[in-house]
Amino acid sequence: MIIEGKQKIWADYQKEIPDDHYFYVRSCIRQSFFPASEVVFLDITRNKLGKDFFENPYHTTCGGIAYHSDAIPQETAMTIIARQFALMHESGYENYVCSCITSFGCYTETLETWREFPELEAKIRQFLWDSCRKELVKPKYLAHASDIIYKFRNEIAAKAMFRLVEAKTGRPLRVVEHIGCHYAKMFPSKGVGGAEYPYVLAGMIEAWGGEVIDYPERRQCCGFGFRQYFVQANRGYSLSNTYKKFESMEPYKPDFIITNCPGCPYFLDRWQYVVAEQTGKTYGENGFGIPVLTYEEVAGLVFGYNPWDLGLQLHQVAVEPLLDKMGIPYDPAMKYKGVNGKELGTPAAPQNIRFK
């Protein structure tokens, strides 16, 4: 009965996702902390699925992090966004897809606010002309990049080299899905599955053989909080939120966590390290943490990419327990090497959380 209810709610929030021809914009955080994720996303969509994803080198930040740190006015953020839309139109596209969840929230908020207050759209249109001599043309369709992987999850499953199951026993891996708050909390109808039962990541997990964990703090924020992280005096806020989530998910013994926001995997990964170093507590098995992956990294593993090409060496929480479970081969000696095996040294081992 409950399952049926959930399925009905999911059915109410199935958004239309066009098949092809997207204008792709990057994420400041993803490029900085998970750079290979965007590389893999474009490789999967362009080369494995044969789709057209275009990047215009003149696009910039959307300004979203500054906007949500109250460092720039709303009009500034909206005009930067209007400029991005103008670039899309100049490039001959009408489907817009962004890598960042903060961006996705800002784009959604902007389009919805303009819809409600056309005089504001007119004002921003004028700002764009005055500053850049560009014409605002709004996208016909707005997607987050995780929507695209969700849409093609079954095609990816059909080509999978590895599945989200324990290779030795066939047990489905237990997966925590963490959706970035700005994906659908403000405008539920804009996210696959809405804000209550977002299905964008759950759909990937199920299609690739895993099992979704439902736990009490499933919808709790990772704790980024913008100013609550960037200013050192406030960081306890960010850490406490992550701690609350891990305490809540711990009894369900997750094998790993999948995320669609670029910030959340950074915080869920690094704060586990801080909790371990400060208190000695670890949440994974045998002194390890729980690996936290981007959805691009998970899709890449399923496809059979080399884990070190996916950038999994940039995680502080070791990913090897997950690779071992899935039966994915890897060369430990190559983990921290540069191009052509160049020696780059290795990170120091933390005190309280196993690193290899």
Place this chain on the structure above:
Amino acid sequence: MGKYFDELEKDYRIKEGLKACMNCGVCTAVCPAAEFYKYNPKNIVNVVARKDDAEIEELLKSDTIWYCGECMSCVTRCPRGNAPGLVVMALRKLSMKTGLYLNSEKGRQQYVLVKDLCTNILEHGYCIYPRNFDYAHHPEFGTVGEWTNNNLDEIHRRLGSNLDGDGPGGLRKIPQESLDQLKKIFDVTGATELMDKIFADAADEAEKRGLSQDEYFEEVYHADNGHHLNQ
């Protein structure tokens, strides 16, 4: 009605985010900031809805409005369609505009945020630019972060970024033409004015305290009077 409320009412985030509140407290129940800080979004919505300028002025001077993490979890839950997170954003804007933000420790932190984020946007075209994200200010970046800092170019080359390079790709150098346009956007939409104000205020505050600009930055970045937590 009064001058503060009149100002707030012009903000589209108030038009969007403030309807009739029924005091149910659901926003506070779901709010991550309310659990951590002495913070209650329901009370903030109430004060603004009462349109009482004296009360609003107290808010604008307080640490309270700076506790929100802008996660917008409250927006999903409010049965009346309010957006306390957006109301807070409008209050923050007014607090900076009136200079009242200088009365609170958390308000003064806007100097750090405006300086770091706006500099990254105007100089590099990114909110976060990895050469400006250092392990020293972010020890939680971890041992892997320290290693990343020390091998930044090699690691990005290994993982397919185009760090500071021409053409498309991750972390590419944003063309000067785009940076010039961002600067013009800042000029016509009020971001430059806001930056100038925050920087001028910071210079005054530093002088009052007998600190250099850098010392004032570090003080704001670390200061914690111990009165913020909900314990």
